Amino acid sequence: MDLKTLFSVRERITQHPLSNTPAAGLWRNLDRAAIIRFARIAFVMCVAIGLRLWGLNQIGFNTDEAVYSGQAAAIAQVPILKDIFPVFRAHPLLFQFSLALLFNFGVSDLAARLLAVAIGVATVYVVYRLGSLLYGENTGILSALILAVMPYHVIVTRQVLLDGPMVLFSTLTLYFLARYSITEHPKWLYATGIGLGLTFLAKETGIILIGAVYGFFALSSEINVRIRDLALSFFLMVLMVLPFPLSLMLAGGSRVGQQYLVWQLFRRPNHTWDFYLSTVPVAIGLLVIILAAAGILLLRREGSWREKLLGWWIIVPVVFFQLWPTKGYQYLLPIAPALAILAGRTLIRWLSLEVKVFKRQSINTFWIRSILGGIMIVSLLVLSGQTIQPGISGTFIAGTGGVPGGREAGEWIKQNIPAESTILTIGPSMANILEFYGYRQTYGLSVSPNPLHRNPSYQPVNNPDLEIRTNNIQYIVWDSYSAERSSFFSERILELVKRFNGRVIHTQSVTVTLEDGTQVEKPVIIIYMVHP
Amino acid sequence: MLLSISFMATTSGLSMPGPVPVIEALSQPVTGDNASVDPIPVLAYYYIWFDAKSWDRAKTDYPLLGRYSSDDVDVMRQHIQWAQAAGIDGFIVSWKSTEKLNRRLDQLVELSEQENFKLAIIYQGLDFERDPLPLKQIDSDLIYFIDRYATHPVFDLFGKPMVIWSGSWKFSAQEIQKVAEPKRDRVLILATEKNVEGYQRLADLVDGNAYYWSSVNPATHPGYAEKLTAMGEAVHERGGVWIAPAAAGFDARLVGGTSIVERLDGETLRIEMDTALQSAPDAIGLISWNEFSENSHIEPSQTFGNRYLQVLTEVRNAPTPKVSDFDSSAPAGINLGTISRFTALFLLGVLIIISLLKIVIRANRMD
Secondary structure, three states: OOHHHHHHHHHHHHOHHHHOOHHHHHHHHHHHHHHHHHHHHHHHHHHHHHHHHOOOOOOOOOHHHHHHHHHHHHHOOOOOHHHHOOOOOOOOOHHHHHHHHHHOOOOOHHHHHHHHHHHHHHHHHHHHHHHHHHHOHHHHHHHHHHHHHOHHHHHHOOOOOOHHHHHHHHHHHHHHHHHHHHHOOHHHHHHHHHHHHHHHHHOHHHHHHHHHHHHHHHHOOOOOOOHHHHHHHHHHHHHHHOHHHHHHHHOOOHHHHHHHHHHHHHOOOOOOOOHHHHHHHHHHOHHHHHHHHHHHHHOHHHOOHHHHHHHHHHHHHHHHHHHOOOOOHHHHOOHHHHHHHHHHHHHHHOOEEEEEOOOEEEEEOHHHHHHHHHHHHHHHHHHHHHHOOOOOEOOEOOOOOOOOOHHHHHHHHHHHOOOOOEEEEOOHHHHHHHHHHHOOEEEEOOOOOOHHHOOOOOOOOOOHHHHHHOOOOOEEEEEHHHHHHOHHHHHHHHHHHHHOOOEEEEEEEEEEEOOOOOEEEEEEEEEEEOOO | OOOHHHHHHHOOOOOOOOOOOOOOOOOOOOOOOOOOOOOOOEEEEEEOOOOHHHHHOOOOOOEOOOOOOOOOHHHHHHHHHHHHHOOOOEEEEEEOOOHHHHHHHHHHHHHHHHHOOEEEEEEEOEOOOOOEOOHHHHHHHHHHHHHHHOOOHHHOOOOOOEEEEEOHHHOOHHHHHHHHHHHOOOOEEEEOOOOHHHHHHHOOOOOEEEOOOOOOOOOOOOOHHHHHHHHHHHHHHOOOEEEEEEEOOEEOHHHOOOOEEOOHHHHHHHHHHHHHHHOOOOEEEEEOOOOOOOOOOOOOEOOOEOHHHHHHHHHHHOOOOEOOOOOOOOOOOOOOHHHHHHHHHHHHHHHHHHHHHHHHHHHHHHO
16 A cells, blocks of 8 residues: 555545534544643643753752751651651641651652652643633743743752742642632632642741732722632631641640741841842843743733732742841742743733834734744753753752762761761751761751750750760761851861861762863761760 | 972072973962861871982982972972972871981971971881881880970871881781880871781771872772771771871882882872772871882972872862852841841731722722
8 A cells, every 4th residue: 555545544534524514623623722732731741840850869958858858757757867856847847748648658858859849840730720821821831831941940849848839839829819810709719818828838938928919909900809708718828827836836836936936037147138139030040030021011001910910929029038138049939930921921922013113013023032932941941951960060069959978978877877876067957967867866066055046946065075075976077068158167176076086987078070071089078986 | 379480599509400390380279278178188298318319319200399408498398388289288207216307307397387287207117128127216216206296286187196107017016015005195106007907906006007008000909999998997996097098100110119000190199089088088198299219209390290289289179069058047148137027027017908908998999
């Protein structure tokens, strides 16, 4: 059978029986559209999954990941870890509880990160739905693609952090709010309340978005809100939040909660005022921000409550966290979905450009939009690829999020030093990592004895000399990461090593590549045994 | 920065084979104020036995500083400064008590104190024929050293001065015990055993082990890294000090040796430094600053220039991986924390209240 005959046979089999009736034709068209839609979103999801899984567990946990996973292990009653990590610390426990379910089958840093990735990918899907709801299918797909490749979201959702889940729930809240704005059906307002409650339970800072919700309603006269519905929505939010303070109280942790509150209110700033300006825009993508802002101007004629909604979702976190002196790289993540949708909207809906050279003329922007969109997606993809690059090049550890050598040093401790040993590190960050991987009680020398100057989770070592002399501390760990941040405490810990005849028992090195391409081993963590 | 040109003027009186090439400055000397430089000291074996005539015997390469005498104070100072710039923390000085070596050691101690440089001793327990020195001589030499230097700050590396007993394998345990035991409360005495069994033979009688393994070829010696790791573990099991060896290359054919370890333009040094680090050393014993007869020297020379100080600088200066936000609690900036914190909360509260008011007013109008 030749090619021509083959085609005609297939045509007979597939087309003729269906194309005879209009209904069958419609069904076939719908089917094709559904397949294309499915293929497009499947492609976006595959990109999102691929970027978040690539080299995911090459480097062990950082300090925050170790803490949250340690809490999850404590909730799951994992022996030893449950005695080292307190369940209640600074944040609510929704994510940690989910993680605890996984840890019932065994503690694994990979499993924890896979959960974080799943949450990140789910957020990409919610952005697709939200974008489609607000501006149509194409905008939804493009917005999801932007978020899927955005380094800011990729980096954070590869780590066991609370911000990933918080952004999932905040975006879901945004979706419910958009549904309410379209339908004005109260059930979506109630869902918004529940969404905000879940956002809080993922991370308490998410509660600031209540300002965005109310600000949006206040300035959007086209959306009608009944006070009764709003009150019920607020009540549902409180109902969702309530388990956290209740469980804190019942577990006798209310004093801990108060300590955290005092510490959060009075702790010193940890970054300068320009921290977000210098870190976040590049991670979001400068072109994303420019396109999002440009769309507001270029498409002002078709402006509606939709932009107000997304605008409030951006302005409130930006202003609040800019003023809030304790800053963290991932704190502004809730604005990423809104920016992705606004940028996607510009690229899909900015159809023409009016030029006034000789006479007013309107030109099609298809090629401009295609080129800009292509540059944006490729640049985000490249940046994300670079930041999650396996291996360590030069002085920069890309946004793999982990601490090189920390896991290996902790596992060495677990296998080689006695179970009841106690360790002293320069600071609490390395202590957290070694506790999680090493299953040994570890204290940070730099933890202040003044409760106002320390995280209430950390116990200070008021007299390290005495603790070593009385054999309460048997091992000292120096690490280059803490040493770089505090030469004072690095020198102090090395003084203790010298005073108490510390002997190196393990050196944890990482391979670094020099400028000329040669590779050398760089010691980053050194474990000493002290002999009082 | 190392200013070699000015130094050339001060050494112009030395016997030199020809014009001395100017040594390029090390671009990024390792500095002590870099807190992330690892705290494992690098100590280079240093020889103070050179006279002008020493260079006529069994040498194929010569120092860029010329055929110096170890009496030359300028040479010594330059050595210390170069070493410090390359990330070497101190010298392990080859010594036994003779009038000449004592004089030179005094001079080195004085300079090291001025330059904030550390010293340890490798006591030459064997004579020129590789036979053990009489115990009585060793005993009196060590007493001389202790009386003179036990409390000197330049020897304060591990709490007490460190004396490495070269050729300990040629002595019985009883002999080592007889000499070492009365001195170990003032100094650390380390053996120079070549394997775990050798160290274990003396483990209770010494404070650790420094293995001088200059002739190992890391590319061909089976179990090289495993051997160092095993020795490190054996020493640390007894709470001892472990000095792991690392050399730049080796060729001692002119003094009876047979094996050659090629330098490979620094690759050998890099590998041996890495391998030494993997054995969890308390210090790295760098072989050597100026053992020209065995061609293990890293001192700038006519053949190699300052290549090996450059390699060492690169290794020591290798960038520490950076982790962003490693310690998110670390404070920074001006302490306006509480004010701006309350401002943020206040503004959020105002936004919520005003918004709610507006919503209520609008809802009432609708009703």
